[in-house]
Amino acid sequence: MRLIAAAAVLLPALLIGLLTVPADAASVRLDGVTVRLRPGTSQVVTANRTHGYHARVTLWVREHGRWTKRFSTSDGRIGYGGLSRSTQRHQGDGTTPAGTFDLPFAFGTHHRRPGWDMAYHRIRSGDYWVGDNSSRFYNKLRNKAAGGFRWWLPESDDNGSERLLAHRSQYEYAFATGFNAEQVRHRGFAIFLHVNGRGATAGCVSAPRSFLQMLYRRLSPQHHPVIAIGA
Known part of the structure; x- marks a missing residue:
């Protein structure tokens, strides 16, 4: 009887989030968020704004033509300014851009560990994400030793860059x-997926530390992962 009861509970849980779509579909809606698929994409992270700066963040995997929900958290966060169209966003407005974006690599404070398939950069002293609008490295990872941007400007300046180690807890695990x-x-720079801080972000998507750790173990460049943000 216990086995039958357990099966009755597990079966609906397994069916939740199952969605079959054509193999050549250009887009799909997952948890109410429109995802613009890339060729070969079979891993998607959705961030669905639920209220205020809160969001539900979910990992979806496509197998055998079906999208299946694998992990989800209701404790996701977005920018204090809410959502904005990605083409209308302005640097410093505190909004999170809506749309579908690649997840090209991970970065963080730890040494690379076995099982992390994504390209990975371990943050080191002097690493910045460039916010200097006059720099050709705008919205790029750059170390101050390499030059090419005004790293000495405070982060609050209109051309200030983000010193990554100043946000050590949030960027312990990040994409x-x-x-x-x-x-x-x-338009804006340094829009990441990272570990939750105390409240809203300045435009990134964040999720609990355990969720980011899970993504580190699951995401692979072979699956062309993307993040889709909406409501």
Whole structure:
């Protein structure tokens, strides 16, 4: 009887989030968020704004033509300014850009560990994400020793860059996103997926530390992972 009861509980749980879509589909809606699929994408992180700066963050995996929910947290966060259209966002407005963005690599404070398949950068002293609108390295990872941007400007300045080790707890585990890969000046920089801080973000998506650790173990470049943000 216990086995039958357990099966009755597990079966609905396994079916939740199952969605079959054509193999050549250009987009899919997962948890109410429209995902613009890349060729070969079979891993998607969705961030669905629920209220205020709160969001539900979920990992989806496509297997045998079906999208299946694998992990989800209701304790996700977005920017204090809410959501904005990615093409209308302005640097410093505190909004999180809506849309689908690549997850090109991970970065953090730990040495690389077995089982982390994504490209990985361990943060070192002097690493910044460039917010200097006059720099050709705008919205790029750059060490101050390499020069090419005004790293000495305070982060609060209109051209200030983000010193990564100043946010050690949030960036213990983090992923860069493809937002503003075109380096459009004043649109914004340093939009990441990272560990929760105390409240809203300044435009990133954040989730509990355990959720980021799980993504480190699960995401792989072979699956062309993306993050889709919406409501």
